[in-house]
Amino acid sequence: MNLRRLFAIVLKELRQMRRDRVTLAMIVGIPVMQLVLFGYAINLNLRGLDAGIADQANTAASRAAVMDMVATGVIAPAAEADTPQQLMEMLRRGEISVGVVVPPDFERRVSEGREAVQVLVDGSDTVVQSAAIQLAQLPLQGAAAGGGRPPQAGSGQIAVVAFYNPERRSAVNIVPGLIGVILTMTMVLFTGVAIVRERERGNMELLIATPVSRSELMVGKVLPYAAIGLVQTTVILLLGLWLFQVPVLGSVLHVYLAAVLLILANLTLGLLISTRAQSQFQAMQMTFFVFLPSILLSGFMFPFAGMPRVVQWFAEALPLTHFLRLIRGIMLRGASLWELWPEVLALLAFTAVMMTLAILRFRKRLD
Structure with a gap:
């Protein structure tokens, strides 16, 4: 093998790559693009899911419960509704990812330790479904008004219901x-x-x-x-x-x-x-x-x-x-x-x- 001829071929290839702008862009662009996409743009820790709120109780306690759920950062209010059916229509049209339903007898349910809030989730995206499940661990602070025992986190007072892919x-x-x-x-x-x-x-x-x-x-x-x-x-x-x-x-x-x-x-x-x-x-x-x-x-x-x-x-x-x-x-x-x-x-x-x-x-x- 002649090193001089080998060097000439290597030099020729380098000059050819220098004239090929697309190849030069790929040499630098691919690692930069992957680093930015995977390191900055890709985030599995979901926050700010578009949520529709149907607060049928409309009391100070129910509004405080909704605010506590928003404070977690998992959901962000994007629409309001009067009934759960309206939230379901929004979910079906893809306008929201999560629907929060607060029933009219919210305070009584909280004081009795029963299911007091229902979270409707678009389960067609399993990652969104997993993020919304975090809301079920949130304790509701409203039992004092009804004289009952304050519920503990994870007591089942917030129920998460996944639609379209409940089996995940x-x-x-x-x-x-x-x-x-x-x-x-x-x-x-x-x-x-x-x-x-x-x-x-x-x-x-x-x-x-x-x-x-x-x-x-x-x-x-x-x-x-x-x-x-x-x-x-x-x-x-x-x-x-x-x-x-x-x-x-x-x-x-x-x-x-x-x-x-x-x-x-x-x-x-x-x-x-x-x-x-x-x-x-x-x-x-x-x-x-x-x-x-x-x-x-x-x-x-x-x-x-x-x-x-x-x-x-x-x-x-x-x-x-x-x-x-x-x-x-x-x-x-x-x-x-x-x-x-x-x-x-x-x-x-x-x-x-x-x-x-x-x-x-x-x-x-x-x-």
Whole structure:
């Protein structure tokens, strides 16, 4: 082995990496991104869960009990209701994660040592369910008014009732999310290399010479992969039902409509990447930068409520974040697509912006 020739090859590779901005970004960006995401943004100790309060007693003691629960930091009041039924509707629509019900005879129940407060929890997220259980250990200070014995912590006066996944099976929470994760990984990657592959094979010049418009070319690139995405959705749904008995409480049609929204959002994002990448390898590198934040910040692996506010703002820009709210709401809580309209609008807006940018970027590269 000639050390001089070996050194020349090493020098050539270093110079080539220096010219490849995407590779340089990955060398520094990947460790920085993982350090920030895992060390700062990821938090399993949930605080500030959105809670709805139905204080039917509306006395000084009941208000003090609610304030004690809020003081734990586990919940944060986000809505008020008159009845438990209203709280259940809020839970089903995903507006709150926890509902607190204080019955009209609150003080008598406390003085008798009976169940005095009921906490309704969206059990479709097992981490949220575990956090809410901490409230059951809170002692209620209200027995003195009724002349009874003050209850001790954990005496069962605060009952936590989990809906949609009372058995706390992880598969019920994970399988619907896997639809989004798999569609994000495959759809962005497929279209991320679409235009680059045409350029590398020499087909781009032929496409430019045809009467096909740029918009028609971009949309035509998207539609075949959309059908593939629906096939993947069907496979996951069937396997989830067969292997893990994951329910579909809502409309199957709405499940597919939600999947179509995510598929289109990811495909247009992939097209934008494809117009920016110089090679298929670069396209795959850029796809990784999209996939890693999506899987870590969307709420699939780690609870969204445990992330800092700034990170939550960033996560709102990711299609997977909105899809997870849609698919879990439809499959696990039986909500309709129209009840979750903010997430629908977010995905439609993302698709429109990404498609517009991809078409504009594609035009500039052809000039």
